[in-house]
Amino acid sequence: MAEKTYLQAISDALRQEMRRDKRVYVIGEDVGVYGGAFKVTLGFQEEFGPWRVIDAPLAETAIVGSCTGAAIMGLRPVAEMQFADFVSCGWDQLVTVAAKQRWRVGTPVPFVVRLPSGGGFSGGPFHSQNPESSFAHIPGLKLLCPATPEDAKGLLISAIEDPNPVLYFEHKHLYRRIKGEVPDERYTIPIGKARTHQEGDDVSVITWGAMVYTATEAAKELGDVSVEIIDLRSIMPWDKQAVLESVRKTSKVLVLHEDTLSGGFGAEIAATIAEEAFEDLDAPVKRVAAPDTPVPFSPPLEKAFIPQVEDVVKGLKELADY
Amino acid sequence: MAEKTYLQAISDALRQEMRRDKRVYVIGEDVGVYGGAFKVTLGFQEEFGPWRVIDAPLAETAIVGSCTGAAIMGLRPVAEMQFADFVSCGWDQLVTVAAKQRWRVGTPVPFVVRLPSGGGFSGGPFHSQNPESSFAHIPGLKLLCPATPEDAKGLLISAIEDPNPVLYFEHKHLYRRIKGEVPDERYTIPIGKARTHQEGDDVSVITWGAMVYTATEAAKELGDVSVEIIDLRSIMPWDKQAVLESVRKTSKVLVLHEDTLSGGFGAEIAATIAEEAFEDLDAPVKRVAAPDTPVPFSPPLEKAFIPQVEDVVKGLKELADY
């Protein structure tokens, strides 16, 4: 057990898996000599050599598509997108080939794409996005969004073990800001299981990624309203049962995400709650998310874009008072 | 006024606009000499020449990306995807460039992509998809899904007139099956306005595209339950007001679409209703959609995949009995 940053937890987990399992290799732009744009793979190439830590050409389709081939040949590729935003250039390979191959012809395609995502530091429209909602709609892909160093490690290992294409969203704003105890030994966290970040009785917040911390801050400001925070961790599959249980307990729920509102994955959660826990609800299902715009660069705009503690406080109060 | 198929209405509208407005041109695979895979542009190249009816290389990124450039230069491109499914190969150009340019730098990007979509004739996983939900989440794009020949014409003209990138989904299963009166003169249908396909008092169905007809069949089987059918026509922007008004009237609502359930645009509609019409609801918001799998080829599977009249009947009865 040691205290580690979120980033260190990811890096260590990946290194551990590569030591353990020769089938695991890393591919991406600048992941080798440079150690990755965020230094997650720093020192990896020295240890594992240039054919297990592969500096790819600037070609996301080749990166993602080759993972499908190598995975089918029995390897366990872990691709890095330099920023999650650039996965749009690998979209077709993911949704058309990787996602559907198992269902169509029975061939599992076990690989992981790591996606440094999220905003909060003026990355602008193309270095700040949270593209998980787009992929959550595509059957055949799994999507993970860890919020803590412990989950970051355990879920990455689970992702590598999983026999499916897994998109692993790592929030850039948590990389160095968030620290926590991380077990040294190898462990997995089950995919599809939520984590109760904080227990409470009056209102539930369903969220993931960096917003877990925003929700925590907001809950502190609520005074005597008792807030339960469910950290989904896994977006697809998602832990419907845990969510519904929490909602049945509190009868009020706020769904929170950093991605934009309309058609965001929060809609799926809200719709499911509205359908399956209708009788348990004492208030409308509230969604707090970014407005429907690209991610802005300038700080005052970005602050207005990313859900802030006060936005969540406001939502929670409205629910509490309903 | 003349009776026309849905396909003829699209074709005639496009030809009318090209005659009227020299800025309009057509580009796509096999749209010229061949007249398009579905013959929507049959005879166009003879009339307008090879530089206004452009046989493109097999290259969706070039097709869609070039539309952005030509649109900014003042033309009004209308691109055809051979099948809607292949738009996945133009995803990045649409979501990264076209969708964000107006907001980022004030440059409007007025073009239309026509997407023959939908299943029902054993097209299999790659010739049957309804990709509107993926795009509905991307701010900056407009999405249309006409269900009638009259709307098909009016909305296509509106799309061409609109100063934004517009995805125009034309359902292949309606092409030759659906006929209706279509005015000869030029007219537009406002983007963002739903159409009440059928008035009713007991339950509302919110749907679009081919599912409008499935809902109509289902409503007929309901006997004395009075069903209101709202045909959204426009998915983004969507007519929240019309939907909420209908829900306030009936207090029960079923959201129906052909695309897969989880993260489908129905979730956004259901979530919105659940949040904004909470007090008006007498039953949970029900969603009927395809299950979360790729689109199957073999008829018994495809029938199980695409929402059938009986599925809608079942859902409506449950709501009526709630």
Added chain:
Amino acid sequence: MAVREAEPVASLSEVKEAGLDREDLLGIYRSMLITRGIEERGHILYKQGKIPGSFYTGRGNEAASIGVATAMGPEDVGTPLHRDMGVHVVRGVETWRIFAQYMGREDGPTRGRDGNVHMADARLGLIAMVSHLPAMLPVAVGCALAFRIREENRVAVGWFGEGASARGDTHESMTFAGTRRLPVVFVCDNNQWAYSTPTHLEYATDHVADRAGAYGFDGVVVDGTDVLAVYREAKRAIEKAREGGGPTLLECLTLRMEGHAVHDDAFYVPKEMFEEWAKRDPLERFRVWLQEHANMTGEEEEEIAAQVKKLLNDALNRAEESPLPTPEQLLEGVYATPEDLDTPHHK
């Protein structure tokens, strides 16, 4: 790096040098007959209303697909496309399963989930294509990357059409394979039409293979109706890749002898073009070659034809007995389970 235009194969001795004995040659001929037979029967099935959706054939491409597949080693892998039924045949797919696939039956390799040649038996070293062209090229490159990482002497073969050569996937695949000298052979089925689109609207060079130099490897153009020439060139390319010599772009020039799919009468293809290429029918060419160079007797010919006919009849009958999938199967297997990994291709 210049493109080489391959010579036809002249003599039996040359063929022997390339590693084929007389048995092999008759086997190739047999595969060609089976391939054509499957697609002709498929066409009939389609007209009988037994095949849902659309129907594609590779008529005219039999020599190209079979020549390449014959040159592949047993451990090599490939991603054949909709004109490459011959690859499946050579790799040993059971014929009845193809008919079952056509008809959307449970015993097709996709169990009715996908149609046409959107299928493959992974145990035979083939990966099932998707419709999106040429999205399987990056996948083939990934297979080659795996071989390189594990230092195996295996080669991946990726197919693409001359139309699909225009798409970015082609470029990224060749760029990656070229810079890393991966053991992959890119086979272009150049049948001169991409649906209705002629070649000059898809690429601005004389040959698709002219582009190989842009990726740092060799390009070869071969007459795709000459099965032995295709075999020889594919063999060279594959063995070169196996020995660490990097990729080759092998372009097989043919004509698509039917419409793009069954609904298309190909009105846009000049009649003379069909007439000219009909004279170079790959089966007929090889039949004559076998008579002239390998003394194939009329008896042998008849025997093979009879075998093939029986094979096809039996396969059709068996396929027709295969049930349609049941609705409950729809939801199975969207996600793989750990047990799914216990398959040969994941070894």
Added chain:
Amino acid sequence: MAVREAEPVASLSEVKEAGLDREDLLGIYRSMLITRGIEERGHILYKQGKIPGSFYTGRGNEAASIGVATAMGPEDVGTPLHRDMGVHVVRGVETWRIFAQYMGREDGPTRGRDGNVHMADARLGLIAMVSHLPAMLPVAVGCALAFRIREENRVAVGWFGEGASARGDTHESMTFAGTRRLPVVFVCDNNQWAYSTPTHLEYATDHVADRAGAYGFDGVVVDGTDVLAVYREAKRAIEKAREGGGPTLLECLTLRMEGHAVHDDAFYVPKEMFEEWAKRDPLERFRVWLQEHANMTGEEEEEIAAQVKKLLNDALNRAEESPLPTPEQLLEGVYATPEDLDTPHHK
């Protein structure tokens, strides 16, 4: 179709032939100083904490960007990238607006919505880049297509890096432009590094321009530190395109003289490489050339330097006065209105 390696420009008379008089030359020099000055000041602003996010410069690329921009006609359009500040300068962007852009202020061309060189003034014939590389190439090709459709004598210029040459967008753009002989010039800013990735991992040929032949047009490699050689070659390519001669791939060879962005110390670039290329600093080279071939006097030099300094100071001051955008602005203009179409570029 072979690649041509361009000669340096030797004499003033040669330059005059290419259409530049002495005033123009001093103007180019001035633009180079402004370009470098903007980025140097930007760097200081960044260190002062006044620029949020990251910060990129095009140090070492000034001759390349300015040479090409100078060759463009007033009605031509372009899609310059993050190393091409010089293009904005030559086309006449107001300097203070760039500083405002850097600092996320309301008077930047994107009004604080985007940062860095992710901007352009459409009225100057430039289209703002996105981060995704080289997603602006298909857009440039679309501009050229519009010119072709309307039979206008205009040319589009699309920029891309040698790293981005690996992506599919490059290929589809060149394929489409090549088959249709569209009036577009593809300019490759080859600064030998894509972030930390060296060229041999991005392409397997000697030059990126070696690929031009694969698309049926000419490739030219030019020393990107020689502004006049770049100008001459760009002019040729642009005028060729204007006359219906189709695209050219013009590769400007430079070295990225700093890290990928401000956080990157470029440890992976061999020190000798920096030293060697430092000797070929584009500004210094051109300064000496002007002294030797155009008799630029010390006085003139000082005057230009003083002008530029004043311009930059004034611009900085004015930019610092520009307000930050207000939160309410966030929601404006996700969708264009019909009135938005009443802009010059939509005429």
